[in-house]
Amino acid sequence: MVKVLDVEQALLLLELEPPFDQRVVQLARRSMAKRWHPDVAPPGRRHEHERHLKAINEAADQLERLAEGSRGGSVSRTAVKVSAAAARAARAEEGRRAYEAERRARERAEDRARHDPFGDRVPEHSVVHRYARCLSYPEWGVGTVSGIYFSGEDDDIQQWARMSFQVGVRTVPAGSLSFVDFSTPDPAGERAERFLVAAQHALAEGEYSIAAKRLIYARDADASNATVLRLLTLAFWQSGQLEAAARSVRDWARLEDGRPGPQRFASRIYEDMGAIDLAAEAADRAAGLGPGDASAWERVGRLRLRLGDRSRALAAYERARLIEPSVEGLLDLALVCQLLGDVGGEVSACEQAIALDPEQEVSWSRLAHALTRTDRIGEALAACERALGLSDDPEVVDLRARLLEAEPRALAQRTAA
DSSP states (O other): OOOOOOHHHHHHHHTOOSSEEHHHHHHHHHHHHHHSOGGGOOTTOHHHHHHHHHHHHHHHHHHHHHHHHSGGGEEOHHHHHHHHHHHHHHHHHHHHHHHHHHHHHHHHHHHHHHHOTTOOOOOOOOOOOOEEEESSOGGGOEEEEEEEEEEEETTEEEEEEEEEETTEEEEEEGGGEEEOOTTSOOOHHHHHHHHHHHHHHHHHTTOHHHHHHHHHHHHHHOTTOHHHHHHHHHHHHHTTOHHHHHHHHHHHHHHTTTOSHHHHHHHHHHHHHTOHHHHHHHHHHHHHHSTTOHHHHHHHHHHHHHTTOHHHHHHHHHHHHHHOOOHHHHHHHHHHHHHHTOHHHHHHHHHHHHHHOTTOHHHHHHHHHHHHTTTOHHHHHHHHHHHHHHOOOHHHHHHHHHHHHHHHHHHHHHHHO
């Protein structure tokens, strides 16, 4: 049987209304591709997104070719009606043939049952569901199925539904539908997964307050889901609800007490709240659970330094330097050494920072200031020159001027001696 192009069905798949031209089809293709891209599919639904997106692209290709060959580059509403009528006639003919084939098969089955009384058949029944959810976008809520459609041919048949949600009419692949049975409550795991997917969409769009509300429902459904608690902590934190974020991160830490991740979040949340002592304790726990993380020890050092605990800050920075030194950590170590009166340790830390990244102006500036507190005036001047070659810092300019004034006196004193 000759295949008839169903323009009306292609328009439904792209959520378009006639008349249309190539530009309208291209914009609709982009919008649908963004919505049904496989990368945004929830776990286990990537194949459904791929097949639905393939059907959308095929329909868009057909409509673009049709618009390109039409007069004026636009397809009118009348042309769509004519195409729809032809497609319905073709489907009716195909349905008639299928019905006749089914009737012949039923007659053969009746004859077999009459002559084979001991044979049996599994009873056939069909249940029609009207209300369903989209598993890929559960935030749409429960929708009403207004039609089931098929596209493709042979072994590549794509089934999709046209549904009416509160947000509007959407086309959804059949594999992403979950029919709703209001007579029985949903399992807690399914509710948690549904709200989790909806919250992930809100997080991707930067709607942290909405994501937090959805994740609260997910937590109520499954309080032992670490992913839900982690995202809930993030949503509260990013939306500025610090007290709620602190409560959530404590729940998360109790659930995953052997991992440093919850303690890292807790430390940063407490710091934003101004509770530096609690932030330092959480940072200590995070460093203890992940002793090979140099950044965790550097964070311990920064928080201990803010609390005025210089000895513990020095120990933390020294441990971070042994694991994996960084420019920021070494410069902070130099600051601690300066506060403790260890000029040699300060100079050594600055020199190590320069060895890691010789193009950092702040490292040369810190080295110049450290050398000023020694009798190595020439090296301090050289460090000033290098720092000024990288950036024009007024403090370094002033330091260099003072060193130039002091250098002749130092030379005179050494000559007199």
